[in-house]
Amino acid sequence: MKLPSLRIFSSSRTLTHWTSWLRIARPGSNETVLDRRHVYILPTRQGILFSVILISMLIGSINYSLGLGFILTFLLAGLGVVAMLHTWHNLAHLVISPGRTAPVTAGEDATIRLVALDRAGRERLAIGIQQGKTGPIHADIPANDRGELALPVPTRQRGWLSTGRITISTEFPLGLFHAWSYVELDHCCLVYPRPAAPGQPLPTSGADGASSHQYSNAGDDDFYGLRTYQRGDSLRQIDWKASAREQGLLTKQFKGGSSTFRWLDWQATPGRDPEQRIAQLARWVRDAHESGQPYGLRMPGKEISPARGDAHTHSCMETLALFEVPH
Amino acid sequence: MPGITLDNLRWLLASMLMVALPLFFHFDAWITLFALLLGAWRYHIAVRQKPLPRLRILLPLTMLTTITILATYHGSLGRNASVALLTLMMCLKLLESNSRRDAMLLVFIACFLSLAGFLFSQSLLLGAYLILPLIALTVTLVGISHPNGSLPIRLKLRLSGRMLAQAVPIMLILFVLFPRLSGPLWSVPQDAASAMTGLSESMSPGSISEMIISDEITFRAEFKSLLPTPSERYWRGPVFWFFDGQTWRPGSFTRHLPREPLQGRNNPISYSVTLEPHNRKWLFALDLPDTAIPDSTLNHDYQFSARNPVNTRLRYEATSYLQYQLQRELDPAVRKYALQLPSRGNPLTRAMGQEWAASGAEPDVLVQRALDMFREQPFVYTLIPPKLGQDSVDEFLFSSQRGFCEHYAGSFVFMMRAAGIPARVVTGYQGGAINPIGQYMIVRQSDAHAWAEVWLPERGWVRTDPTAAVAPQRIESGFAAALPGSETIPMFIRERYDWLNSLYLGWDAFNNGWNQWVLGYNQQRQIDLLSRLIGRTLSSEQISAALIVSLISIMLLISWVILRDNGKHRDALQVAYSHFLRKLARVGIMRLPHEGPLDFSTRAAASLPEQATAVHDISLTYVKLRYGRTGTDEQLEKLQTDIRKFRP
Numbered sequence: 001m002k003l004p005s006l007r008i009f010s011s012s013r014t015l016t017h018w019t020s021w022l023r024i025a026r027p028g029s030n031e032t033v034l035d036r037r038h039v040y041i042l043p044t045r046q047g048i049l050f051s052v053i054l055i056s057m058l059i060g061s062i063n064y065s066l067g068l069g070f071i072l073t074f075l076l077a078g079l080g081v082v083a084m085l086h087t088w089h090n091l092a093h094l095v096i097s098p099g100r101t102a103p104v105t106a107g108e109d110a111t112i113r114l115v116a117l118d119r120a121g122r123e124r125l126a127i128g129i130q131q132g133k134t135g136p137i138h139a140d141i142p143a144n145d146r147g148e149l150a151l152p153v154p155t156r157q158r159g160w161l162s163t164g165r166i167t168i169s170t171e172f173p174l175g176l177f178h179a180w181s182y183v184e185l186d187h188c189c190l191v192y193p194r195p196a197a198p199g200q201p202l203p204t205s206g207a208d209g210a211s212s213h214q215y216s217n218a219g220d221d222d223f224y225g226l227r228t229y230q231r232g233d234s235l236r237q238i239d240w241k242a243s244a245r246e247q248g249l250l251t252k253q254f255k256g257g258s259s260t261f262r263w264l265d266w267q268a269t270p271g272r273d274p275e276q277r278i279a280q281l282a283r284w285v286r287d288a289h290e291s292g293q294p295y296g297l298r299m300p301g302k303e304i305s306p307a308r309g310d311a312h313t314h315s316c317m318e319t320l321a322l323f324e325v326p327h
Numbered sequence: 328m329p330g331i332t333l334d335n336l337r338w339l340l341a342s343m344l345m346v347a348l349p350l351f352f353h354f355d356a357w358i359t360l361f362a363l364l365l366g367a368w369r370y371h372i373a374v375r376q377k378p379l380p381r382l383r384i385l386l387p388l389t390m391l392t393t394i395t396i397l398a399t400y401h402g403s404l405g406r407n408a409s410v411a412l413l414t415l416m417m418c419l420k421l422l423e424s425n426s427r428r429d430a431m432l433l434v435f436i437a438c439f440l441s442l443a444g445f446l447f448s449q450s451l452l453l454g455a456y457l458i459l460p461l462i463a464l465t466v467t468l469v470g471i472s473h474p475n476g477s478l479p480i481r482l483k484l485r486l487s488g489r490m491l492a493q494a495v496p497i498m499l500i501l502f503v504l505f506p507r508l509s510g511p512l513w514s515v516p517q518d519a520a521s522a523m524t525g526l527s528e529s530m531s532p533g534s535i536s537e538m539i540i541s542d543e544i545t546f547r548a549e550f551k552s553l554l555p556t557p558s559e560r561y562w563r564g565p566v567f568w569f570f571d572g573q574t575w576r577p578g579s580f581t582r583h584l585p586r587e588p589l590q591g592r593n594n595p596i597s598y599s600v601t602l603e604p605h606n607r608k609w610l611f612a613l614d615l616p617d618t619a620i621p622d623s624t625l626n627h628d629y630q631f632s633a634r635n636p637v638n639t640r641l642r643y644e645a646t647s648y649l650q651y652q653l654q655r656e657l658d659p660a661v662r663k664y665a666l667q668l669p670s671r672g673n674p675l676t677r678a679m680g681q682e683w684a685a686s687g688a689e690p691d692v693l694v695q696r697a698l699d700m701f702r703e704q705p706f707v708y709t710l711i712p713p714k715l716g717q718d719s720v721d722e723f724l725f726s727s728q729r730g731f732c733e734h735y736a737g738s739f740v741f742m743m744r745a746a747g748i749p750a751r752v753v754t755g756y757q758g759g760a761i762n763p764i765g766q767y768m769i770v771r772q773s774d775a776h777a778w779a780e781v782w783l784p785e786r787g788w789v790r791t792d793p794t795a796a797v798a799p800q801r802i803e804s805g806f807a808a809a810l811p812g813s814e815t816i817p818m819f820i821r822e823r824y825d826w827l828n829s830l831y832l833g834w835d836a837f838n839n840g841w842n843q844w845v846l847g848y849n850q851q852r853q854i855d856l857l858s859r860l861i862g863r864t865l866s867s868e869q870i871s872a873a874l875i876v877s878l879i880s881i882m883l884l885i886s887w888v889i890l891r892d893n894g895k896h897r898d899a900l901q902v903a904y905s906h907f908l909r910k911l912a913r914v915g916i917m918r919l920p921h922e923g924p925l926d927f928s929t930r931a932a933a934s935l936p937e938q939a940t941a942v943h944d945i946s947l948t949y950v951k952l953r954y955g956r957t958g959t960d961e962q963l964e965k966l967q968t969d970i971r972k973f974r975p
Contacts, residue, residue, distance in 0.1 A: 046431045053435045057442045062508055065639060067846035068449040069442050072457065074501035076438060078494030079465065085886055086490060126473045138474050173486055174465070175431055175472035 024165060024182040031097035031117075034168065034181040039092045041084060047176035050080060083174040091127065091170045091179045093120050094141070099148055103190040103317070109152040110161050110189040114168070117146045126172040131163055158193040158278070159325035160186075192317045195283035196276070202287055202295075203262050226250040232307035232315075261294035261306045264316075278320050285320065289313045299323055331430045334477040335470040336373050339430055340366050342463035343421070346437045346444070347414055349456065353447050355399060358411050361392070365418035372422075380422055389419050410443045427471050434464050434471075451841045462487050493885060500881055503857075504874035506867050507850040526564050526609070526754055526775050531574040532719055535754075536710050536731035541772035545756060546602040546611060547839055548768040553596050555613060557758060557803045559649050561778065561790065562611040562770065564755030566628040572669040573719060575737055575752050581664055584627040587788070588655070589615055591648030601642045601842060608633045611755060611770075613647035614790060620645060628751070629653075642847055653788040657749060665749030665782060673720040673741065680745020690748045690783050694791060697742050701735065701796040704728060708735075708798035708809055732801070735793040736777035749782040753790070758805050764829075765836030774805060900963060904949050907970045911942075914975045924950050935975055945969055 022040060025032040043051070054077055061069030099113030112131060118124055118141050128136030129149040141147035149168065155161055169180035226239055229249035239250045264284050271277040281297070288295040289308070296306035297316045302323075304316055331339070344366065351359040372379060392415050400408035417436045424430060441457060465487035470478060527534060569578030595617050602610065610623055610631035619625055620643045623633045633641075654661070668677070683693050705728060712729040715722045720738045723730050730738075736752050743750035757776035759768040778792040795802050801809035844852075850867075857870060908918055916934050918927045928946030932939035948966045 046428065046435075049432065050435055053439055057439060060442055061445075064446060065846075065849065066442070066445040066449060067848055068454050068457075069445045070502055070505070070848075071454070071498060071845065072438070072442055072445075072461075074498040074505070075461070075491070075494055077501065078497030079490060081497055081882060082490045082493045082885065125478070126475070140475070172469075172472045173490070174468045175427070176468075 022182060024184050025096060031095055032183065034092060034094045034096060036092060039088060039179055039181045041088050041177055041179040044171060044176060044178045047080070050176055054080070079174075080176055084177045086173050087170060087177040087179045089122070090124055090172050091168065091181060094124060094127070094168070095119055096168065096183055098185055098188065099150075101189040103192055103314070103321075104155060105192045106155050106158050106194040108155060110155045110191060112151045112153055112163055112166060112185070112188055114149040114166070114183065115146050116141045116149055116168075118143055124170070126170055128169045130167040130169060131165075136167070136169060155189075155191045157325075158191050158321045160322070161189040161191050163188045190318060190321055192321045193275075193278045193282045195286050196279035198283060198287070200270070200280060200283065202284055202291070203264065203268060223252055225253045227253055230305065230307060232309045232312035234309060261296065262288065263296050263298055263306070264288065265298045266300055274324065278323065282317065282320055285313060285316050330425050331373075331427065331471070332477060333373055335430060335467060336370070338463060338467040338470055339433060340370060342460050342467050343417065343433065343437050345460035345463055346441050349453055350410060350414060350440070350444050350447070353407060354411050354414075358396070358399075358415065362414055362418045365415075365421060369421045379425055382423075385419065385423055389416070392416075392419065406446045410440075410446065413440055413443060427474075430471050431468065434467055437464055449846050451838055454841075454845075461491065465491060496881055496885075497878070500874070500877045502848070503853070504870060504877060506871050506874070507848070507853050528565060529574045529576045530567055530733050530737065530752060530754055530777060532712070532715050532723070532730065532734050532737070535733045535775055535777060536712070543772045544603055544835075545605070545770050545772055545774070546600050548598050548600050548759065548770065549766070550768070551597040554761070555596060555649060559613070560757060560759050561614045562756040562759075563614050563616070563630055563753060564609055564611060566626070566630050567752040567754065568664050569667060570669060570737070570741065572672045572717070578664065578667075581627065584661060586625065586627050587629070587653055589617075589629070589648070590652040590655075591615075591617060592650040592652070593648070595646040595648050597644070597646045599642060599644045601640060601839070601847070602637060603640055604638045606636050606638050608636055610637070610641075610643065612645045613649070615648055615651050615653060617646045617648055640842060640846065642843070652786065654782070655785070655787045657782055662749050662782075665751055666744050666747065668741070668744050673718045675718075675721045675725055676738070676741055677745045680742055680747070683746040690781070693746050693748060694743070694781055694783070697739060698791070698793060698796040701739075701793050706730075706735075706797045708794065708801065710806075710810060732794045733777045735797060736779050739791070739793040740779045743779070743781050751780050753778055753780055757792075757802065760805070762832045762836055762839075764833050765839055767839060769835065773807070900949070900952055900966075903963075903967045903970050907945055907949075907973065910970075910973060910975055916975070938973070938975060941969070941973055945973065
């Protein structure tokens, strides 16, 4: 799985909202610190209500000459100011790095994951992650330790999930102030194409003659040779003795009875619309994976050799997901 | 908005209860019960996870509450009614609160309600008590702003305590420097405050003695330099001219008289009086006051009358002449009023008076004769004299001979008037105990007193206290010392044990300081304090400027305190290496952005051949500590020492 990287906000975006002028977390070596320049703070609606109540308390104290009233009002005012500092402090200098996200299929919810690290020896409480209208979902970050901020977002399209600007915020401890910071991920989560409805049978093996490559029948029963290890080969079929003899990793090949492998070819896929073809190919990849038989993927510009296994399926789906994604 | 958790609701209810508790003492029972009921109902709803009551229940309930409160307080929306209404509205709001936003609003209303409680009392104890609900309210807010589950109580308490402590300096700055206006912004609603005991607008036998058992403090006085002796501590209150046979009254006809001319002797004595609220217009000053008190008028007979009833604690300054000559020449109108006697009644005393007048003796001799009569005959000074009938003076002077100060003063003036000597009754306070802690005088209700003034030719009005003739200890030590030991009066008035007394005095001194500096901190005091601190008089603009400046500095200071620990946790290793880089940069060898530490060290070593090994060692150690798995503190320290010793 690729580790996505963080990038700076490019000024070519056009947002009419005033927050577009705010800074977004700068890139670092795969981690970024929400430092003083990136954390913003404003009163919440409750904070404004609090100040209105304080003003009326002050007016009451003045009018009725309540010495104790002055003390209470001023103490609460001081509390508000201190709360501002604490709220800011709760968020500032948090180190954000992208988390590992598993790929999802278009239509499912993808989870944006950020790992927040505290280096200042402070526990961070009620840190919220929000994107657009989704969220915020809160988490606590222990002192000098990591915590995960996860936010499920719906996906619609295949390809890299464009999350846009993610907001990390907090209103702790008193809920009077809202401190926030923006983070943007380049590639957050890979979204696989939605498979087409089942029904179309898998293409048969290469014996159809659609390609010029000839591979021997690979099966399960009779050993007939070795070849170099390819990524995705089952580890059970590696010739370990050869490896012990320092001949490298070699996979044993067996000739099997009824096993076939097949090519999933872009050109052979029905469908006028490229998305339809991709959906169909995705369905075939799924079915082929479930059938347990090796299959290869041939796309314009990319070809994946037949193999089977999880890693192979993932790389095929990734190819499908990233193939000429319409922007 | 997510809902309130049960834990947060508990804290909310607890803090609301703590805020409302001091108020319950001032409410009717039904209000307290209703408020508690509403709180319990809400808690029940939360525990059983039932839905909140619908609007069609709450709306009529609210209207019913409002109407009932208006009915209880007879339609007036004064202090008691408004505070009760606010409390019940807050409890009703509780029943429709389920979200975080509502809970925070309730916390804010509770803060406001605490302020409303100060309309009833601002005692030191209440101020100290309020720390508890303040902490509880802060803890509630902390809990509400943490949506995922409850935080441990200790964490919330610690955080709240820390935040409140950090807020205290801001509060002090604001309290001292915030500009105080000299008067209210709008008129204050009047509520019946506690009336004064002991003194009243009239005097009859029993009016003082029956009311005098009260230890309450009437006022406190601070003297600038000289202290009056006990026999000089006569504080003037209502003066009575008119006697109807039973009761002495001020008399409406005396209102238009001009001020009696006063000639003071010796130096006047200056003092300040902090008067507790008593809902009357009387302001007390030592006999005889010289200067006017702001917002008050000085009657013709030197009694101060405030423009509005004193229903908040009032502080004023005054000067008085302890030796004086008052109205050397008596004009006929005044003489007429000062000789007024009822048309009928008390024949024996009248006869005796006429006899004295006919004897041709000088007025002061007659005065002495009356005082001698009190002294020599078996008169008793007692709090529980027998009830007197129609001819109260006759009965007192000639049969019962037992009375309190009002009997002696009243009958003395009657005798004087019967003998043709103009006289009047003066009431007020006599005495006052010095609190050595704080150096001020305490005058209580139990010091209420009545005495007389007679007009003598060439001397003017002279104070004569017949009680002094009967019970001189009264003047020196208060009435408790003068009463016969068999009379039961509360222990706290009669005798105080030494340690209890000093404890009490210490508490009163503290209370007085609280009254003066916290509650009594008005515009004048502010200017006084700040001028004294700075050394010259300040204007309110300068004070406001000082306020802004100090607020900004306090906030900067607090910011620095809270934010500074970021430096502490910086990687010590990184600091050391940066130090190393800086040293090299000083001699012109700067690390390029793309160079890793080892590459850089090779280049640096090439430029500094004689230091090559040092550079290399340092860089190697750095790399090992930074990118390797283990690194001990000793290695780090060694690296730091090496870098310190390194001189390129």
